[in-house]
Amino acid sequence: xxxxxxxxxxxxxxxxxxxxxxxxxxxxLLVIFITLYPVWYVLCISLSSSEAINQGVVNFLPMxxxxxxGKIVPGFSFEAYGKILSTPKIPRAYWNxxxxxxxxxxxELLMTIMFxxxxxxxxxxxxxxxxxxxxxxxxxxxxLIPTYLIVSSLGxxxxxxxxxxxxxxxxxDLIILKNFFEGIPHELYEAAIVDGASEFRxxxxxxxxxAKPSIAAIALFFIMGNWNSFLIPSIYxxxxxxxxxxxxxxxxxxxxxxxxxxxxxxxKFTPEALKNATIFVSILPMLVVYPWLQKFFIKGLTVGxxxx
Amino acid sequence: xxxxxxxxxxxxxxxxxxxxGERLKKDWQLILLALPGVVFYIIFRYGPMYGLTIAxxxxxxxxxxxxxxxxxxxNFVEFFNxxxxxxxxxxxxxxxxxxxxxxxxxxxxxxxxxFPILFAILLNEVKNSKxxxxxxxxxxxxxxxxxxxxxxxxxxxxxxxxxxINSLLKAIGLVGEDGYYFMIKxxxxxxxxxxSDIWQNxxxxxxxxxxALAGVDQQLYExxxxxxxxxxxxxxxxxxxxxxxxVATMFIMRSGNLIKIGYEKVILLYxxxxxxxxxxxxxxxxxxxxxxxxxxxxxxVGLFESTVALILVITCNTxxxxxxxxxxx
Numbered sequence: 001x002x003x004x005x006x007x008x009x010x011x012x013x014x015x016x017x018x019x020x021x022x023x024x025x026x027x028x029l030l031v032i033f034i035t036l037y038p039v040w041y042v043l044c045i046s047l048s049s050s051e052a053i054n055q056g057v058v059n060f061l062p063m064x065x066x067x068x069x070g071k072i073v074p075g076f077s078f079e080a081y082g083k084i085l086s087t088p089k090i091p092r093a094y095w096n097x098x099x100x101x102x103x104x105x106x107x108e109l110l111m112t113i114m115f116x117x118x119x120x121x122x123x124x125x126x127x128x129x130x131x132x133x134x135x136x137x138x139x140x141x142x143x144l145i146p147t148y149l150i151v152s153s154l155g156x157x158x159x160x161x162x163x164x165x166x167x168x169x170x171x172x173d174l175i176i177l178k179n180f181f182e183g184i185p186h187e188l189y190e191a192a193i194v195d196g197a198s199e200f201r202x203x204x205x206x207x208x209x210x211a212k213p214s215i216a217a218i219a220l221f222f223i224m225g226n227w228n229s230f231l232i233p234s235i236y237x238x239x240x241x242x243x244x245x246x247x248x249x250x251x252x253x254x255x256x257x258x259x260x261x262x263x264x265x266x267x268k269f270t271p272e273a274l275k276n277a278t279i280f281v282s283i284l285p286m287l288v289v290y291p292w293l294q295k296f297f298i299k300g301l302t303v304g305x306x307x308x
Numbered sequence: 309x310x311x312x313x314x315x316x317x318x319x320x321x322x323x324x325x326x327x328x329g330e331r332l333k334k335d336w337q338l339i340l341l342a343l344p345g346v347v348f349y350i351i352f353r354y355g356p357m358y359g360l361t362i363a364x365x366x367x368x369x370x371x372x373x374x375x376x377x378x379x380x381x382x383n384f385v386e387f388f389n390x391x392x393x394x395x396x397x398x399x400x401x402x403x404x405x406x407x408x409x410x411x412x413x414x415x416x417x418x419x420x421x422x423f424p425i426l427f428a429i430l431l432n433e434v435k436n437s438k439x440x441x442x443x444x445x446x447x448x449x450x451x452x453x454x455x456x457x458x459x460x461x462x463x464x465x466x467x468x469x470x471x472x473i474n475s476l477l478k479a480i481g482l483v484g485e486d487g488y489y490f491m492i493k494x495x496x497x498x499x500x501x502x503x504s505d506i507w508q509n510x511x512x513x514x515x516x517x518x519x520a521l522a523g524v525d526q527q528l529y530e531x532x533x534x535x536x537x538x539x540x541x542x543x544x545x546x547x548x549x550x551x552x553x554x555v556a557t558m559f560i561m562r563s564g565n566l567i568k569i570g571y572e573k574v575i576l577l578y579x580x581x582x583x584x585x586x587x588x589x590x591x592x593x594x595x596x597x598x599x600x601x602x603x604x605x606x607x608x609v610g611l612f613e614s615t616v617a618l619i620l621v622i623t624c625n626t627x628x629x630x631x632x633x634x635x636x637x
Contacts, residue, residue, distance in 0.1 A: 017435070020539045024433050028443045031427065034507065035446050038461045039453075041472055045464065056470035056478075115345030118338040125331045130342065133349055140618050142356020143610035144590075145597040149362070149373065150355045166352045169345060199337035228454030231572045235598055249456045253463060253576065272464065279457050286452040294445055298515055 046277035049077040053272045080277035089248060090278055097244040101226040104164045108222045111168040112177055117203045120181035138171045148235060158238045173218040180214035181207055216296040245282045252278065363608035383608035409588040412498060413566040419502050421562055423510045425555060428517035429547055444518065447511025459576040462504050466490040492581040501577060520554040521547065557628065564624035567617050589613040
């Protein structure tokens, strides 16, 4: 006990805060502020009333016009959120995003695991040629237009499957998982083979449970990729009722006045609040889950990215 | 005779390689597992590569990839506009696209590359581990946001009438009552693109350096301290050299991807007023192909871009292998 205290004491003296530390802490606080402020700003705008936004007084707090004070004061207005619920376009897009993300992530995970496993088996007869086939696609691809023409010729345009099937496997994530599978001790595999287990069984009962951290990391990448994708859905989908949230947001951003006005009734209501409320509900799930998922995020990057 | 053959078998079984048929038979389960993936790669990754042939064809919607007539390098001649000599080339589609792509890539590398390193080094100097964790967690929040969301935020914050930036500029009297319309100013485009990129990806890109710094032997710092190094000096002589290999590798990888610019973001941010600096290969392909439906021509431009990108990656990787003994393959 006393030994512990003794060794700690001089250390804390050495670690005394110097001018450098204070400057550094201030810099880091600045980083936090710069990072969070735009998100906070979105929230403030979404909770402000139209008069306040139009006057440009919303900077650090949500503002609204107060009848009693006769001027604009800090306060909440849930006008925009009510609008989101009452215009069918946005809840529908939200549901589409959830659907595409859910189905997409499950299909992508299944395909990636199923392909990564054989590629990770050193004795697999086609390992080398298949790895070459896969790796080439990391450096060269057909690009936007030929891919579009293939998807179109398969009749996959304007459907959920057109978004999911052409992107079932991402080579980068496939290789992360393959590398992780390769790191699992070979003795486990051999023992299972000797016991007469089938490859499918080995994969599902030994490799997948052991690769949970890696699978969680790529699942997170898949969730983010699907939830945030906008260009491919905006090209492949033609009917507006199939649009995911990001495409609806893009429309609001691009043709600001025209597109937003057709889902508004009263001209007094400012599109800014509606747009920012939509942004906020679209990022809310990410904001809620990311502090818990970030360790997988870090792991996925540091384990997979640098191969020794 | 029988005896001899028996002995033969027992000795050869251990050394003889399995025949192809035997190996196929042994691996049939693995083959079955790999099959969907192989089919996927052939159709959706190699199919489009085959589709690149339309760059040399006059593609028609009804004739398809296979049935359209060959036209040779006509699209490329048009792209570089070389049939009219140098004067034609000077006004080709290629020249501004090449300049814009290269400059945007170079500026992104120049400004975007040092920030994550600087951030990781300063973060490493934070003594309170809880605060350190908080800063790092916060720092990669923006990389969870979509490009659309980031661009919406940008447009709102830079809005001349009621954006936060313009409110600030108006308050300190730098701009007049009408505000300053950043989004239509070509001279601001690259700054906006790159600054928002740093904002969004600095924390994410710093992860790898933070991980590298966590592995630095603490005894080195103590030794440096005994040798009379202050904080700044030990950052310079201990911290920086220990992450230098990671920095070199990342720099080469980034350089290889120099012209692979996130054109989705450019599509969201640019306007006809800023095309002169903002239009890059990716956005041009999108406009010509998806909006104007000029499939052959846009594919030719896309093919040119991917070829240049490939050459760049291979060059950088070769340099990397020579200098740092790390390479992608």
